[in-house]
Amino acid sequence: MSDDEIILSELSDADLVEQMHDDLYDGLKEEIEEGVNILLERGWAPYTILTDALVEGMRIVGIDFRDGILFVPEVLKSANAMKGGMKILRPLLAETGAPRAGKMVIGTVKGDIHDIGKNLVTMMMEGAGFEVIDLGINNPVENYLAALEEHEPDILGMSALLTTTMPYMKVVIDTMKEKGIRDDYVVMVGGAPLNQEFATAVGADAYCSDAAVTVETAKELMKRRHNVTAAGATAA
Amino acid sequence: MVEAATPEHTDLSVDDEAAFASAGPARALVIACGALAREIVDFRAANGFDHLDITCLPAKLHNRPHLIPEAVRTKIKANKADYRAIFVAYGDCGTGGLLDKVIEEEGVERIEGPHCYAFYTGQKAFAAITDDDPTQFFLTDYMVRHFDRLIIEGLGLDRWPELRDDYFGNYTNCVYISQVRDEALEAKAREAAGRLGLGYVHRHVGYGELAGFMEAAATAGEEAGAP
Numbered sequence: 321m322s323d324d325e326i327i328l329s330e331l332s333d334a335d336l337v338e339q340m341h342d343d344l345y346d347g348l349k350e351e352i353e354e355g356v357n358i359l360l361e362r363g364w365a366p367y368t369i370l371t372d373a374l375v376e377g378m379r380i381v382g383i384d385f386r387d388g389i390l391f392v393p394e395v396l397k398s399a400n401a402m403k404g405g406m407k408i409l410r411p412l413l414a415e416t417g418a419p420r421a422g423k424m425v426i427g428t429v430k431g432d433i434h435d436i437g438k439n440l441v442t443m444m445m446e447g448a449g450f451e452v453i454d455l456g457i458n459n460p461v462e463n464y465l466a467a468l469e470e471h472e473p474d475i476l477g478m479s480a481l482l483t484t485t486m487p488y489m490k491v492v493i494d495t496m497k498e499k500g501i502r503d504d505y506v507v508m509v510g511g512a513p514l515n516q517e518f519a520t521a522v523g524a525d526a527y528c529s530d531a532a533v534t535v536e537t538a539k540e541l542m543k544r545r546h547n548v549t550a551a552g553a554t555a556a
Numbered sequence: 557m558v559e560a561a562t563p564e565h566t567d568l569s570v571d572d573e574a575a576f577a578s579a580g581p582a583r584a585l586v587i588a589c590g591a592l593a594r595e596i597v598d599f600r601a602a603n604g605f606d607h608l609d610i611t612c613l614p615a616k617l618h619n620r621p622h623l624i625p626e627a628v629r630t631k632i633k634a635n636k637a638d639y640r641a642i643f644v645a646y647g648d649c650g651t652g653g654l655l656d657k658v659i660e661e662e663g664v665e666r667i668e669g670p671h672c673y674a675f676y677t678g679q680k681a682f683a684a685i686t687d688d689d690p691t692q693f694f695l696t697d698y699m700v701r702h703f704d705r706l707i708i709e710g711l712g713l714d715r716w717p718e719l720r721d722d723y724f725g726n727y728t729n730c731v732y733i734s735q736v737r738d739e740a741l742e743a744k745a746r747e748a749a750g751r752l753g754l755g756y757v758h759r760h761v762g763y764g765e766l767a768g769f770m771e772a773a774a775t776a777g778e779e780a781g782a783p
Protein backbone atom coordinates (compact mmCIF):
# COMPACT_ATOMS: atom_id res chain seq x y z
CA MET A 321 0.00 0.00 0.00
CA SER A 322 1.47 3.37 -0.94
CA ASP A 323 1.49 6.37 1.41
CA ASP A 324 -0.79 8.43 -0.77
CA GLU A 325 -3.43 5.71 -0.98
CA ILE A 326 -6.86 7.22 -0.54
CA ILE A 327 -9.07 5.69 2.13
CA LEU A 328 -12.55 6.16 0.69
CA SER A 329 -14.34 5.81 4.02
CA GLU A 330 -12.36 8.72 5.47
CA LEU A 331 -13.47 11.17 2.80
CA SER A 332 -16.27 13.65 3.29
CA ASP A 333 -19.41 13.03 1.24
CA ALA A 334 -18.49 15.65 -1.31
CA ASP A 335 -14.90 14.44 -1.65
CA LEU A 336 -16.04 10.85 -1.89
CA VAL A 337 -18.43 11.64 -4.72
CA GLU A 338 -15.69 13.51 -6.53
CA GLN A 339 -13.31 10.61 -5.95
CA MET A 340 -15.95 8.26 -7.39
CA HIS A 341 -16.10 10.36 -10.53
CA ASP A 342 -12.34 9.89 -10.86
CA ASP A 343 -12.58 6.18 -10.14
CA LEU A 344 -15.29 5.77 -12.75
CA TYR A 345 -13.12 7.64 -15.21
CA ASP A 346 -10.30 5.23 -14.42
CA GLY A 347 -12.59 2.23 -14.65
CA LEU A 348 -12.00 1.06 -11.07
CA LYS A 349 -14.91 -1.27 -10.41
CA GLU A 350 -14.02 -2.34 -6.87
CA GLU A 351 -13.52 1.24 -5.73
CA ILE A 352 -16.88 2.19 -7.21
CA GLU A 353 -18.59 -0.68 -5.40
CA GLU A 354 -16.90 0.35 -2.19
CA GLY A 355 -17.93 3.98 -2.68
CA VAL A 356 -21.54 3.01 -3.29
CA ASN A 357 -21.60 0.91 -0.14
CA ILE A 358 -20.09 3.70 1.94
CA LEU A 359 -22.67 6.21 0.75
CA LEU A 360 -25.45 3.72 1.47
CA GLU A 361 -24.10 3.25 4.98
CA ARG A 362 -24.10 7.01 5.40
CA GLY A 363 -27.80 6.99 4.64
CA TRP A 364 -27.74 8.29 1.08
CA ALA A 365 -30.82 7.43 -0.97
CA PRO A 366 -29.94 4.91 -3.68
CA TYR A 367 -31.31 7.20 -6.36
CA THR A 368 -29.10 10.08 -5.22
CA ILE A 369 -26.01 7.86 -5.29
CA LEU A 370 -26.95 6.75 -8.77
CA THR A 371 -27.41 10.22 -10.18
CA ASP A 372 -24.78 12.21 -8.28
CA ALA A 373 -21.96 9.67 -8.15
CA LEU A 374 -22.45 7.26 -11.03
CA VAL A 375 -24.44 8.98 -13.78
CA GLU A 376 -22.58 12.24 -13.34
CA GLY A 377 -19.26 10.38 -13.49
CA MET A 378 -20.27 8.57 -16.67
CA ARG A 379 -21.45 11.83 -18.18
CA ILE A 380 -17.90 13.13 -17.87
CA VAL A 381 -16.55 9.93 -19.43
CA GLY A 382 -19.04 10.37 -22.30
CA ILE A 383 -17.86 13.90 -22.99
CA ASP A 384 -14.21 12.86 -23.15
CA PHE A 385 -15.09 9.93 -25.41
CA ARG A 386 -16.98 12.23 -27.74
CA ASP A 387 -14.02 14.61 -27.78
CA GLY A 388 -11.55 11.84 -28.61
CA ILE A 389 -9.73 12.00 -25.27
CA LEU A 390 -10.90 8.55 -24.17
CA PHE A 391 -11.19 5.56 -26.47
CA VAL A 392 -13.35 2.45 -26.62
CA PRO A 393 -11.41 0.35 -24.05
CA GLU A 394 -11.42 3.14 -21.48
CA VAL A 395 -15.14 3.62 -21.95
CA LEU A 396 -15.70 -0.09 -21.60
CA LYS A 397 -13.71 -0.15 -18.35
CA SER A 398 -15.73 2.78 -17.02
CA ALA A 399 -19.00 1.16 -18.06
CA ASN A 400 -18.02 -2.04 -16.27
CA ALA A 401 -17.21 -0.08 -13.13
CA MET A 402 -20.58 1.63 -13.28
CA LYS A 403 -22.23 -1.73 -13.85
CA GLY A 404 -20.71 -2.89 -10.56
CA GLY A 405 -22.26 0.06 -8.73
CA MET A 406 -25.61 -0.36 -10.49
CA LYS A 407 -25.78 -3.98 -9.45
CA ILE A 408 -25.77 -2.97 -5.81
CA LEU A 409 -28.24 -0.15 -6.34
CA ARG A 410 -30.78 -1.75 -8.69
CA PRO A 411 -32.69 -3.82 -6.11
CA LEU A 412 -32.65 -0.92 -3.65
CA LEU A 413 -33.98 1.51 -6.24
CA ALA A 414 -37.07 -0.61 -6.72
CA GLU A 415 -37.63 -0.85 -2.94
CA THR A 416 -37.22 2.84 -2.28
CA GLY A 417 -39.64 3.92 -4.98
CA ALA A 418 -37.18 5.89 -7.09
CA PRO A 419 -38.83 8.04 -9.77
CA ARG A 420 -39.91 6.17 -12.92
CA ALA A 421 -39.24 8.07 -16.08
CA GLY A 422 -40.67 5.53 -18.52
CA LYS A 423 -39.98 2.17 -20.08
CA MET A 424 -37.73 1.29 -23.00
CA VAL A 425 -37.09 -1.83 -25.04
CA ILE A 426 -33.69 -1.74 -26.73
CA GLY A 427 -31.69 -4.07 -28.96
CA THR A 428 -29.05 -4.23 -31.66
CA VAL A 429 -30.57 -5.08 -35.05
CA LYS A 430 -30.28 -8.32 -37.00
CA GLY A 431 -26.87 -9.13 -38.42
CA ASP A 432 -25.12 -6.81 -35.99
CA ILE A 433 -23.43 -7.92 -32.82
CA HIS A 434 -21.89 -4.65 -31.69
CA ASP A 435 -23.24 -3.92 -28.23
CA ILE A 436 -20.88 -1.63 -26.31
CA GLY A 437 -22.79 1.54 -27.25
CA LYS A 438 -26.18 -0.06 -26.71
CA ASN A 439 -25.12 -1.28 -23.27
CA LEU A 440 -23.98 2.19 -22.37
CA VAL A 441 -27.28 3.68 -23.47
CA THR A 442 -29.09 1.03 -21.42
CA MET A 443 -27.12 1.90 -18.34
CA MET A 444 -27.52 5.65 -18.66
CA MET A 445 -31.24 5.31 -19.33
CA GLU A 446 -31.55 3.15 -16.22
CA GLY A 447 -29.54 5.74 -14.39
CA ALA A 448 -32.08 8.35 -15.44
CA GLY A 449 -34.92 6.30 -14.01
CA PHE A 450 -36.08 4.42 -17.09
CA GLU A 451 -36.90 0.76 -16.87
CA VAL A 452 -34.96 -0.83 -19.73
CA ILE A 453 -35.51 -4.23 -21.29
CA ASP A 454 -32.41 -5.16 -23.24
CA LEU A 455 -32.94 -7.63 -26.07
CA GLY A 456 -29.22 -7.98 -26.71
CA ILE A 457 -27.73 -8.35 -30.19
CA ASN A 458 -28.74 -9.63 -33.63
CA ASN A 459 -32.48 -9.04 -33.27
CA PRO A 460 -34.88 -9.87 -36.10
CA VAL A 461 -38.09 -7.88 -36.31
CA GLU A 462 -40.00 -10.66 -34.54
CA ASN A 463 -37.98 -10.11 -31.36
CA TYR A 464 -38.82 -6.43 -31.27
CA LEU A 465 -42.52 -7.04 -31.92
CA ALA A 466 -42.74 -9.74 -29.25
CA ALA A 467 -41.00 -7.48 -26.72
CA LEU A 468 -43.28 -4.54 -27.52
CA GLU A 469 -46.30 -6.73 -26.93
CA GLU A 470 -44.95 -8.29 -23.78
CA HIS A 471 -43.48 -5.23 -22.07
CA GLU A 472 -45.62 -2.40 -23.47
CA PRO A 473 -42.77 0.13 -23.32
CA ASP A 474 -42.99 3.83 -24.13
CA ILE A 475 -39.84 3.73 -26.23
CA LEU A 476 -38.32 1.34 -28.73
CA GLY A 477 -34.58 1.80 -29.18
CA MET A 478 -32.55 0.24 -31.99
CA SER A 479 -28.78 0.22 -32.34
CA ALA A 480 -26.62 -0.52 -35.41
CA LEU A 481 -22.90 -0.05 -36.02
CA LEU A 482 -22.69 -1.45 -39.53
CA THR A 483 -23.64 0.24 -42.78
CA THR A 484 -25.05 -3.10 -43.84
CA THR A 485 -27.31 -3.52 -40.82
CA MET A 486 -28.61 0.00 -40.28
CA PRO A 487 -31.22 -0.31 -43.08
CA TYR A 488 -32.84 -3.07 -41.04
CA MET A 489 -34.26 -0.38 -38.77
CA LYS A 490 -36.57 0.55 -41.61
CA VAL A 491 -37.75 -3.06 -41.84
CA VAL A 492 -38.73 -2.93 -38.17
CA ILE A 493 -40.44 0.46 -38.42
CA ASP A 494 -42.28 -0.50 -41.62
CA THR A 495 -43.51 -3.70 -40.00
CA MET A 496 -44.77 -1.67 -37.04
CA LYS A 497 -46.61 0.59 -39.50
CA GLU A 498 -48.16 -2.39 -41.26
CA LYS A 499 -49.41 -3.68 -37.96
CA GLY A 500 -50.80 -0.26 -37.09
CA ILE A 501 -48.69 0.04 -33.94
CA ARG A 502 -46.00 2.47 -35.07
CA ASP A 503 -47.49 5.47 -33.32
CA ASP A 504 -47.97 3.64 -30.05
CA TYR A 505 -44.25 4.00 -29.39
CA VAL A 506 -41.48 6.53 -29.51
CA VAL A 507 -38.78 5.07 -31.78
CA MET A 508 -35.20 6.10 -31.07
CA VAL A 509 -32.19 4.99 -33.10
CA GLY A 510 -28.45 5.26 -32.68
CA GLY A 511 -25.02 3.87 -33.53
CA ALA A 512 -21.89 5.50 -34.89
CA PRO A 513 -22.66 5.36 -38.65
CA LEU A 514 -26.17 6.82 -38.27
CA ASN A 515 -27.17 10.43 -38.60
CA GLN A 516 -30.31 12.54 -38.34
CA GLU A 517 -30.98 12.36 -42.05
CA PHE A 518 -30.99 8.57 -41.94
CA ALA A 519 -33.24 8.50 -38.87
CA THR A 520 -35.74 10.76 -40.58
CA ALA A 521 -35.62 8.67 -43.74
CA VAL A 522 -36.43 5.42 -41.92
CA GLY A 523 -39.19 7.07 -39.94
CA ALA A 524 -37.69 7.13 -36.45
CA ASP A 525 -38.70 9.80 -33.95
CA ALA A 526 -35.18 10.57 -32.86
CA TYR A 527 -31.52 9.95 -33.61
CA CYS A 528 -29.09 10.36 -30.73
CA SER A 529 -25.34 10.58 -31.08
CA ASP A 530 -24.52 9.39 -27.56
CA ALA A 531 -25.95 8.13 -24.30
CA ALA A 532 -26.25 11.54 -22.65
CA VAL A 533 -28.14 12.96 -25.61
CA THR A 534 -30.33 9.84 -25.57
CA VAL A 535 -31.32 10.45 -21.96
CA GLU A 536 -32.15 14.11 -22.57
CA THR A 537 -34.08 13.35 -25.74
CA ALA A 538 -35.98 10.48 -24.14
CA LYS A 539 -37.04 12.68 -21.23
CA GLU A 540 -38.16 15.38 -23.62
CA LEU A 541 -40.10 12.94 -25.80
CA MET A 542 -41.76 11.42 -22.74
CA LYS A 543 -42.91 14.84 -21.66
CA ARG A 544 -44.39 15.48 -25.09
CA ARG A 545 -46.00 12.07 -25.14
CA HIS A 546 -47.68 12.75 -21.83
CA ASN A 547 -48.88 16.12 -23.01
CA VAL A 548 -50.36 14.56 -26.11
CA THR A 549 -52.04 11.84 -24.05
CA ALA A 550 -53.35 14.42 -21.60
CA ALA A 551 -54.63 16.62 -24.43
CA GLY A 552 -56.27 13.57 -25.99
CA ALA A 553 -57.94 12.73 -22.70
CA THR A 554 -59.28 16.26 -22.31
CA ALA A 555 -60.60 16.33 -25.86
CA ALA A 556 -62.41 13.01 -25.41
CA MET B 557 6.81 12.45 -55.83
CA VAL B 558 8.34 9.64 -53.83
CA GLU B 559 10.33 6.82 -55.31
CA ALA B 560 8.58 3.70 -56.45
CA ALA B 561 8.28 1.50 -53.41
CA THR B 562 9.05 -2.16 -53.33
CA PRO B 563 6.66 -4.48 -51.56
CA GLU B 564 8.94 -4.77 -48.53
CA HIS B 565 8.42 -1.11 -47.87
CA THR B 566 4.67 -1.15 -47.89
CA ASP B 567 3.90 -2.50 -44.48
CA LEU B 568 2.50 0.73 -43.23
CA SER B 569 1.98 1.42 -39.62
CA VAL B 570 -1.56 2.43 -38.67
CA ASP B 571 -0.35 6.00 -38.34
CA ASP B 572 1.40 6.30 -41.65
CA GLU B 573 0.39 8.30 -44.61
CA ALA B 574 2.31 7.29 -47.70
CA ALA B 575 2.60 7.57 -51.46
CA PHE B 576 3.89 4.97 -53.88
CA ALA B 577 4.75 6.40 -57.27
CA SER B 578 4.37 4.28 -60.38
CA ALA B 579 7.17 3.16 -62.64
CA GLY B 580 5.77 5.05 -65.59
CA PRO B 581 4.11 8.44 -66.14
CA ALA B 582 0.91 7.95 -64.21
CA ARG B 583 -2.38 9.52 -65.18
CA ALA B 584 -4.53 7.67 -62.70
CA LEU B 585 -4.33 7.66 -58.94
CA VAL B 586 -5.62 5.23 -56.36
CA ILE B 587 -6.34 6.78 -52.95
CA ALA B 588 -6.37 3.89 -50.53
CA CYS B 589 -6.87 3.07 -46.90
CA GLY B 590 -3.48 2.31 -45.33
CA ALA B 591 -4.78 -1.15 -44.43
CA LEU B 592 -4.79 -1.96 -48.15
CA ALA B 593 -1.45 -0.35 -49.08
CA ARG B 594 0.69 -3.45 -49.20
CA GLU B 595 -1.86 -5.47 -51.14
CA ILE B 596 -2.44 -2.71 -53.66
CA VAL B 597 1.24 -2.03 -54.23
CA ASP B 598 1.96 -5.77 -54.55
CA PHE B 599 -0.88 -6.18 -56.97
CA ARG B 600 0.33 -3.30 -59.11
CA ALA B 601 3.83 -4.75 -59.22
CA ALA B 602 2.61 -8.24 -60.06
CA ASN B 603 0.51 -6.92 -62.94
CA GLY B 604 2.87 -4.28 -64.27
CA PHE B 605 0.35 -1.49 -63.87
CA ASP B 606 2.85 1.21 -64.69
CA HIS B 607 0.40 4.05 -65.11
CA LEU B 608 -0.98 4.01 -61.64
CA ASP B 609 0.11 6.04 -58.64
CA ILE B 610 -0.98 5.05 -55.17
CA THR B 611 -1.45 7.24 -52.15
CA CYS B 612 -2.64 6.14 -48.73
CA LEU B 613 -4.40 7.60 -45.73
CA PRO B 614 -3.51 6.33 -42.25
CA ALA B 615 -5.18 3.02 -41.48
CA LYS B 616 -6.03 4.18 -37.98
CA LEU B 617 -8.85 6.30 -39.43
CA HIS B 618 -10.78 3.05 -39.28
CA ASN B 619 -11.57 3.57 -35.69
CA ARG B 620 -12.74 7.13 -36.24
CA PRO B 621 -14.76 6.65 -39.41
CA HIS B 622 -16.42 10.06 -39.16
CA LEU B 623 -13.04 11.56 -40.09
CA ILE B 624 -12.71 9.51 -43.27
CA PRO B 625 -14.94 11.47 -45.70
CA GLU B 626 -13.15 14.79 -45.28
CA ALA B 627 -9.70 13.14 -45.20
CA VAL B 628 -10.50 11.51 -48.54
CA ARG B 629 -11.86 14.78 -49.92
CA THR B 630 -8.66 16.58 -48.98
CA LYS B 631 -6.59 13.93 -50.78
CA ILE B 632 -8.80 14.14 -53.86
CA LYS B 633 -8.58 17.92 -54.00
CA ALA B 634 -4.82 17.87 -53.52
CA ASN B 635 -4.38 15.52 -56.48
CA LYS B 636 -7.19 16.37 -58.86
CA ALA B 637 -5.17 18.66 -61.06
CA ASP B 638 -2.42 16.06 -61.57
CA TYR B 639 -4.52 13.09 -62.64
CA ARG B 640 -7.13 12.33 -65.25
CA ALA B 641 -8.81 9.76 -63.08
CA ILE B 642 -8.95 9.12 -59.35
CA PHE B 643 -10.09 5.88 -57.73
CA VAL B 644 -10.84 5.49 -54.06
CA ALA B 645 -10.02 2.13 -52.48
CA TYR B 646 -12.11 2.43 -49.36
CA GLY B 647 -15.22 0.66 -48.22
CA ASP B 648 -17.99 2.80 -46.82
CA CYS B 649 -16.11 1.89 -43.66
CA GLY B 650 -18.82 2.95 -41.26
CA THR B 651 -19.27 6.45 -42.63
CA GLY B 652 -22.96 5.70 -43.10
CA GLY B 653 -23.00 6.88 -46.72
CA LEU B 654 -21.09 10.11 -46.09
CA LEU B 655 -18.02 8.89 -47.95
CA ASP B 656 -20.17 8.20 -51.01
CA LYS B 657 -21.47 11.73 -50.83
CA VAL B 658 -17.89 13.01 -51.10
CA ILE B 659 -17.17 10.56 -53.93
CA GLU B 660 -20.17 11.85 -55.83
CA GLU B 661 -19.45 15.50 -55.17
CA GLU B 662 -15.85 15.12 -56.28
CA GLY B 663 -16.77 13.07 -59.34
CA VAL B 664 -14.45 10.14 -58.62
CA GLU B 665 -15.01 6.40 -58.22
CA ARG B 666 -14.96 4.13 -55.21
CA ILE B 667 -14.69 0.37 -54.96
CA GLU B 668 -18.10 -1.08 -54.21
CA GLY B 669 -18.93 -2.38 -50.77
CA PRO B 670 -19.32 -1.58 -47.08
CA HIS B 671 -15.82 -2.64 -46.00
CA CYS B 672 -12.71 -4.47 -47.13
CA TYR B 673 -13.87 -7.82 -45.71
CA ALA B 674 -16.77 -7.72 -48.16
CA PHE B 675 -14.79 -6.76 -51.26
CA TYR B 676 -12.01 -9.23 -50.53
CA THR B 677 -14.51 -12.04 -50.03
CA GLY B 678 -16.85 -10.80 -52.75
CA GLN B 679 -20.06 -8.94 -51.84
CA LYS B 680 -22.37 -11.86 -52.46
CA ALA B 681 -20.20 -14.46 -50.81
CA PHE B 682 -19.66 -12.24 -47.80
CA ALA B 683 -23.37 -11.59 -47.41
CA ALA B 684 -24.04 -15.32 -47.70
CA ILE B 685 -21.54 -16.12 -44.95
CA THR B 686 -22.69 -13.42 -42.56
CA ASP B 687 -26.45 -13.70 -43.24
CA ASP B 688 -26.16 -17.27 -42.14
CA ASP B 689 -24.17 -16.49 -39.04
CA PRO B 690 -23.12 -12.97 -38.06
CA THR B 691 -21.03 -14.16 -35.11
CA GLN B 692 -17.82 -14.33 -37.10
CA PHE B 693 -14.86 -12.05 -36.78
CA PHE B 694 -12.82 -11.56 -39.95
CA LEU B 695 -9.08 -11.18 -40.27
CA THR B 696 -7.29 -10.03 -43.42
CA ASP B 697 -3.56 -10.42 -44.10
CA TYR B 698 -3.06 -6.89 -42.86
CA MET B 699 -4.86 -7.59 -39.61
CA VAL B 700 -2.94 -10.81 -39.04
CA ARG B 701 0.38 -9.06 -39.66
CA HIS B 702 -0.50 -6.29 -37.24
CA PHE B 703 -2.71 -8.26 -34.90
CA ASP B 704 -0.94 -7.14 -31.75
CA ARG B 705 -1.08 -3.49 -32.55
CA LEU B 706 -4.55 -3.39 -34.09
CA ILE B 707 -6.48 -5.80 -31.93
CA ILE B 708 -4.55 -6.44 -28.75
CA GLU B 709 -3.30 -2.89 -28.19
CA GLY B 710 -6.05 -1.18 -30.21
CA LEU B 711 -8.78 -2.66 -28.06
CA GLY B 712 -6.75 -2.27 -24.87
CA LEU B 713 -6.41 -6.02 -24.31
CA ASP B 714 -2.73 -5.62 -23.45
CA ARG B 715 -3.67 -3.46 -20.50
CA TRP B 716 -6.98 -5.13 -19.62
CA PRO B 717 -7.10 -8.71 -20.87
CA GLU B 718 -10.32 -9.16 -18.90
CA LEU B 719 -12.14 -7.07 -21.53
CA ARG B 720 -11.74 -9.84 -24.09
CA ASP B 721 -15.16 -11.32 -23.53
CA ASP B 722 -16.85 -7.93 -23.49
CA TYR B 723 -15.62 -7.58 -27.05
CA PHE B 724 -15.68 -11.12 -28.36
CA GLY B 725 -18.02 -12.99 -26.03
CA ASN B 726 -20.76 -13.08 -28.66
CA TYR B 727 -18.49 -14.38 -31.44
CA THR B 728 -17.95 -17.99 -32.40
CA ASN B 729 -15.28 -18.04 -35.09
CA CYS B 730 -12.39 -16.07 -36.36
CA VAL B 731 -12.40 -16.29 -40.15
CA TYR B 732 -9.05 -15.63 -41.78
CA ILE B 733 -9.76 -14.41 -45.31
CA SER B 734 -6.25 -14.49 -46.73
CA GLN B 735 -4.95 -12.42 -49.65
CA VAL B 736 -1.74 -14.39 -50.19
CA ARG B 737 -0.93 -17.97 -49.31
CA ASP B 738 1.62 -17.86 -46.55
CA GLU B 739 2.03 -20.58 -43.97
CA ALA B 740 3.57 -18.30 -41.40
CA LEU B 741 0.63 -15.92 -41.63
CA GLU B 742 -1.79 -18.78 -41.42
CA ALA B 743 -0.14 -20.00 -38.25
CA LYS B 744 -0.33 -16.50 -36.85
CA ALA B 745 -4.01 -16.21 -37.74
CA ARG B 746 -4.76 -19.51 -36.04
CA GLU B 747 -2.94 -18.33 -32.95
CA ALA B 748 -4.83 -15.02 -33.06
CA ALA B 749 -8.16 -16.86 -33.06
CA GLY B 750 -7.03 -18.79 -30.00
CA ARG B 751 -6.04 -15.60 -28.22
CA LEU B 752 -9.53 -14.23 -28.81
CA GLY B 753 -11.07 -17.45 -27.52
CA LEU B 754 -12.63 -18.18 -30.91
CA GLY B 755 -12.72 -21.09 -33.33
CA TYR B 756 -10.63 -20.81 -36.47
CA VAL B 757 -11.67 -20.95 -40.11
CA HIS B 758 -9.43 -20.20 -43.07
CA ARG B 759 -10.77 -19.16 -46.47
CA HIS B 760 -8.34 -18.10 -49.13
CA VAL B 761 -10.08 -15.32 -51.04
CA GLY B 762 -7.12 -13.55 -52.64
CA TYR B 763 -7.67 -9.93 -53.68
CA GLY B 764 -11.31 -10.57 -54.51
CA GLU B 765 -13.07 -7.60 -56.06
CA LEU B 766 -10.06 -5.40 -55.37
CA ALA B 767 -8.43 -7.06 -58.39
CA GLY B 768 -11.11 -5.91 -60.84
CA PHE B 769 -11.10 -2.48 -59.28
CA MET B 770 -7.33 -2.17 -59.73
CA GLU B 771 -7.58 -3.35 -63.31
CA ALA B 772 -10.19 -0.69 -64.05
CA ALA B 773 -7.99 1.96 -62.47
CA ALA B 774 -4.94 0.79 -64.43
CA THR B 775 -6.90 0.82 -67.67
CA ALA B 776 -8.07 4.37 -66.98
CA GLY B 777 -4.43 5.34 -66.40
CA GLU B 778 -3.33 3.82 -69.69
CA GLU B 779 -6.20 5.22 -71.71
CA ALA B 780 -5.48 8.68 -70.47
CA GLY B 781 -2.00 8.23 -71.90
CA ALA B 782 1.22 9.87 -70.85
CA PRO B 783 1.08 13.60 -70.24
Ligand code: B12
Pocket residue numbers: 382392395426431432433434435436437438440441476477478479480481482483484508509510511512513527528529530531532534617618619620621647648649650651670671673690691692693694695722723724
Ligand atom coordinates in the same frame (compact mmCIF):
# COMPACT_ATOMS: atom_id res chain seq x y z
C1 B12 C 1 -15.43 -1.95 -30.87
C2 B12 C 1 -15.74 -2.32 -32.30
C3 B12 C 1 -15.90 -3.67 -32.59
C4 B12 C 1 -15.87 -4.78 -31.53
C5 B12 C 1 -17.31 -4.95 -31.01
C6 B12 C 1 -17.39 -5.43 -29.58
C7 B12 C 1 -18.78 -5.35 -29.05
N1 B12 C 1 -19.05 -6.19 -28.11
O1 B12 C 1 -19.60 -4.55 -29.45
C8 B12 C 1 -15.36 -5.95 -32.39
C9 B12 C 1 -13.86 -5.85 -32.46
C10 B12 C 1 -15.73 -7.33 -31.91
C11 B12 C 1 -15.97 -5.57 -33.74
C12 B12 C 1 -16.38 -6.46 -34.72
C13 B12 C 1 -16.75 -6.08 -36.00
N2 B12 C 1 -16.70 -4.83 -36.50
CO1 B12 C 1 -16.53 -3.25 -35.41
N3 B12 C 1 -16.11 -1.63 -34.55
C14 B12 C 1 -15.85 -1.33 -33.32
C15 B12 C 1 -15.54 0.18 -33.21
C16 B12 C 1 -14.02 0.35 -33.16
C17 B12 C 1 -16.16 0.89 -32.02
C18 B12 C 1 -17.63 0.66 -31.76
C19 B12 C 1 -17.94 0.97 -30.32
O2 B12 C 1 -18.13 0.08 -29.51
N4 B12 C 1 -17.90 2.26 -29.94
C20 B12 C 1 -18.06 2.71 -28.58
C21 B12 C 1 -19.50 3.04 -28.26
C22 B12 C 1 -19.59 3.64 -26.87
O3 B12 C 1 -19.97 3.97 -29.21
P1 B12 C 1 -21.19 3.68 -30.18
O4 B12 C 1 -21.27 2.24 -30.45
O5 B12 C 1 -21.16 4.63 -31.29
O6 B12 C 1 -22.46 4.04 -29.26
C23 B12 C 1 -22.81 5.34 -28.85
C24 B12 C 1 -23.72 6.08 -29.84
O7 B12 C 1 -23.60 5.65 -31.16
C25 B12 C 1 -25.09 5.95 -29.28
N5 B12 C 1 -25.89 4.76 -29.55
C26 B12 C 1 -25.49 3.49 -29.84
N6 B12 C 1 -26.54 2.67 -29.94
C27 B12 C 1 -27.64 3.39 -29.71
C28 B12 C 1 -29.00 3.04 -29.71
C29 B12 C 1 -29.95 4.01 -29.47
C30 B12 C 1 -31.39 3.62 -29.44
C31 B12 C 1 -29.56 5.35 -29.26
C32 B12 C 1 -30.60 6.38 -29.06
C33 B12 C 1 -28.20 5.71 -29.26
C34 B12 C 1 -27.25 4.73 -29.48
O8 B12 C 1 -24.84 5.99 -27.89
C35 B12 C 1 -23.68 5.18 -27.60
C36 B12 C 1 -23.07 5.57 -26.31
O9 B12 C 1 -22.63 6.91 -26.28
C37 B12 C 1 -16.15 0.71 -34.55
C38 B12 C 1 -15.56 1.97 -35.11
C39 B12 C 1 -16.16 3.18 -34.48
N7 B12 C 1 -15.37 4.03 -33.93
O10 B12 C 1 -17.37 3.34 -34.46
C40 B12 C 1 -15.96 -0.51 -35.46
C41 B12 C 1 -16.85 -0.71 -36.69
C42 B12 C 1 -18.27 -0.34 -36.37
N8 B12 C 1 -16.76 -2.15 -36.93
C43 B12 C 1 -16.72 -2.45 -38.19
C44 B12 C 1 -16.64 -3.77 -38.71
C45 B12 C 1 -16.51 -3.90 -40.21
C46 B12 C 1 -16.70 -4.89 -37.87
C47 B12 C 1 -16.59 -6.36 -38.31
C48 B12 C 1 -17.32 -6.78 -39.58
C49 B12 C 1 -15.07 -6.59 -38.43
C50 B12 C 1 -14.54 -7.97 -38.63
N9 B12 C 1 -13.24 -7.98 -38.68
O11 B12 C 1 -15.21 -8.95 -38.70
C51 B12 C 1 -17.17 -7.06 -37.04
C52 B12 C 1 -18.71 -7.08 -37.09
C53 B12 C 1 -19.41 -8.28 -36.66
C54 B12 C 1 -20.91 -8.06 -36.64
N10 B12 C 1 -21.64 -8.82 -37.42
O12 B12 C 1 -21.43 -7.23 -35.96
C55 B12 C 1 -16.74 -1.22 -39.06
C56 B12 C 1 -18.06 -0.99 -39.79
C57 B12 C 1 -17.88 -0.64 -41.25
C58 B12 C 1 -19.17 -0.48 -41.96
N11 B12 C 1 -19.12 -0.33 -43.25
O13 B12 C 1 -20.22 -0.49 -41.40
C59 B12 C 1 -16.32 -0.11 -38.06
C60 B12 C 1 -16.89 1.27 -38.37
C61 B12 C 1 -14.77 -0.06 -38.07
C62 B12 C 1 -14.21 0.18 -39.46
N12 B12 C 1 -14.09 1.40 -39.90
O14 B12 C 1 -13.87 -0.76 -40.12
N13 B12 C 1 -16.07 -4.21 -33.84
